[in-house]
Every structure is written in C-alpha cells, then in structure tokens.
Amino acid sequence: MKDYLASDSRYDVMQYNRCGRSGVLLPKVSLGMWHNFGGVDDYQRSRAILCHAFDCGITHLDLANNYGPPYGSAEETLGRVMDEDLRPYRDELFISTKAGYDMWPGPYGNWGSRKYLMASLDQSLRRMRLDYVDLFYSHRYDPNTPLEETLQALVDIVRSGKALYVGISRWPLEATRFAIDYLKQHDVPLLIYQGRLNMFDREPINEGILDLCHKEGVGFISFSPLAQGLLTDRYLNGIPNDSRMARGKFLRQDMLSDELLQQLRQWNQEAQAKGHTLAESALRWILDQQGVTSVLVGASSTEQLDKNLKCINP
Numbered sequence: 001m002k003d004y005l006a007s008d009s010r011y012d013v014m015q016y017n018r019c020g021r022s023g024v025l026l027p028k029v030s031l032g033m034w035h036n037f038g039g040v041d042d043y044q045r046s047r048a049i050l051c052h053a054f055d056c057g058i059t060h061l062d063l064a065n066n067y068g069p070p071y072g073s074a075e076e077t078l079g080r081v082m083d084e085d086l087r088p089y090r091d092e093l094f095i096s097t098k099a100g101y102d103m104w105p106g107p108y109g110n111w112g113s114r115k116y117l118m119a120s121l122d123q124s125l126r127r128m129r130l131d132y133v134d135l136f137y138s139h140r141y142d143p144n145t146p147l148e149e150t151l152q153a154l155v156d157i158v159r160s161g162k163a164l165y166v167g168i169s170r171w172p173l174e175a176t177r178f179a180i181d182y183l184k185q186h187d188v189p190l191l192i193y194q195g196r197l198n199m200f201d202r203e204p205i206n207e208g209i210l211d212l213c214h215k216e217g218v219g220f221i222s223f224s225p226l227a228q229g230l231l232t233d234r235y236l237n238g239i240p241n242d243s244r245m246a247r248g249k250f251l252r253q254d255m256l257s258d259e260l261l262q263q264l265r266q267w268n269q270e271a272q273a274k275g276h277t278l279a280e281s282a283l284r285w286i287l288d289q290q291g292v293t294s295v296l297v298g299a300s301s302t303e304q305l306d307k308n309l310k311c312i313n314p
Ligand SMILES: NC(=O)c1ccc[n+]([C@@H]2O[C@H](COP(=O)([O-])OP(=O)(O)OC[C@H]3O[C@@H](n4cnc5c(N)ncnc54)[C@H](OP(=O)(O)O)[C@@H]3O)[C@@H](O)[C@H]2O)c1
Pocket: 031, 032, 033, 034, 035, 036, 062, 063, 139, 169, 170, 194, 195, 222, 223, 224, 225, 226, 227, 228, 229, 230, 232, 233, 234, 242, 243, 244, 245, 279, 296, 297, 298, 299, 300, 303, 304, 305, 307, 308
C-alpha cells in the first residue's frame, strides 16, 4: 500500500447510532483488534484492514492492553498505522482500549485496582502513540476490589484528560447498576457497556443488562457478534486451514457438533431465503435489538469486512 489518503466517500454509506444519551455517534459496525493485528500477524494486511475500515466509515476501533499476541502488540500496530496513515484523521476516529485481564507479572498487572488501571492506560497511550483515548474500559468486574476504587479510577482518568469517556465490559447486572449510579454522581456518566451478544449468546438480554443500559441512557456494543466466525459461512463445509478454529486457542474444534452445524445450516437457509448471508443476518439480528448501539466485528481480510458491512444496507 502506498501513501494513504482517506476516501472522499467514507461517510456516504455507513450509518451512525447515538451512544445512549450521550453526544457520541458510533458507526453501526465497529472494528475490534483482538485478533489479526498482533506482532505475529502480517503488518501490511493489518494496516490494509484498518485503512479500508476507515474508508468505509468505520470510525470506531476497539483495543485492549493485552490484544496481540504478544500482549500490547495490537496497540503497537495501531500506533504505527497512526504514524504512517491515520494521524491526519485522529479527530475523525473514536479509539477505545481496556484493562482488566492479565497484562504484566506480579500483583499490579491484572484485575481492577486503581494502580493497574492508571499504569495500564499510560502504557497503552505510549504503545498507540496517542495523547488520549476516546474511551477507556474496565475490561472485567473484579470481585475483590471495592467497586468504588475501580470507578473512581475511571473518573480520575477522565479528569486527567487521558480518556474522554469510560465504559465497562462484562460486569454483572447489580455491579453495572452501581457503576451507572456512581459515575453519574461523579459527573462522568457511563458511556457504554461492552458485552457478548449474538444469536447464540443472549445473556445480556436474559440477564437484563441491555434493558438496564437502554433505560439508563447507556450505549451497548456487542463483541464477538459473529460468535468468532461461527455465524458466517466459514465452517459450514469443514474447518479452513487459515481459520480461527484451525488455530484452536479461542474457538475449539470440538464446539462444532452436529447439532450446532444443523442450527447454523438452518439459519443460513433462512438468511438466504431473505437474500442475505448468514453473517449479514446475524449482525442485523443484533442491531435490531432495542438499546444496541453497534456491533464490534473482527476481520482477517478486507473482503470479510466488506461482506459484514452489507448488514447496514436497507
Ligand atoms: N470485552 C471483551 O471481553 C471482548 C471479548 C472478545 C472480543 N472483544 C472485542 O470484540 C471484537 C470482535 O471479536 P471477534 O473477533 O470475536 O468478532 P466476530 O466478528 O464474532 O469474529 C471475527 C472472526 O470471524 C471471522 N469472520 C468475520 N467475518 C467473516 C465473514 N464475513 N466470513 C467468514 N468469516 C468471517 C474471522 O475469523 P478467521 O480468522 O477465521 O478469518 C474474524 O476474525 C474484538 O476484536 C474485540 O475488540 C471484546
């Protein structure tokens, strides 16, 4: 790829949803950098996906401190792409990162302490070569740290200017309610909740998280909306060598039971009857749920991204 100049038509097709009751609009399709952007991946392919995403109006990129592998390297990839291509467009981008899972050895590189969150965000900013992130998340609920400590760290991070907004991911219902109240009282309203919601995994609906977010004016973004690729045509006829399931770590081959395949084939047929692909209809299903702001897809190629973007067509 030569010198990058963003497409003039980048805002022609994408649609944007208001994130809860905030001033922020997020694209209906956002891009996650959990896989395919690490130090082990082909940098030019990662770069092409990021630039193509931006050309398609995907303004929201989602990271975490430990995305890679190795840990931290997805943030480094973004930092390099910022310097090489995207820096002129910084104000058109909404970049998030997180801390909450294991990142560095010892007692201060995991969970939800003030010590960990503050130090981790400083590291993330250095790796991404950014002055601030748009959104910083507590990546998971920590049952052993007082919620006030984690939440006050989020408040202070916003006050320091290192993040503009804060979010939480994978927090249970009652803790989420507490977070919403605490942050509201401290004038840093919770912008967004990140949870796994897809046609297989409906827990945020069943548990009441989505409804709570909707009522409280908090946005909701669905991670792994394609169930890591299961809700596409990727595995309908076997396990391709270059697929996430073939690599095995996060998507196990023994998940692909006859029963699951039968369900996937049925959904695939239903989608095709409506003139859609399975991936498109899986993403549409999420976007149709009341309270959902965006789907946070992953992609190992620009072609996959293009296929997934068809979900925003009328
Ligand atoms: N908060 C959390 O705890 C948490 C947890 C997980 C994820 N996340 C966020 O959510 C983002 C997305 O997660 P995810 O990568 O699991 O999302 P996903 O969209 O469910 O799965 C993405 C994978 O599915 C395959 N795929 C995508 N589109 C396809 C298509 N059209 N046809 C065939 N295969 C397709 C690709 O895998 P192949 O490699 O097989 O091509 C791709 O890497 C992450 O990057 C991260 O930002 C957050």
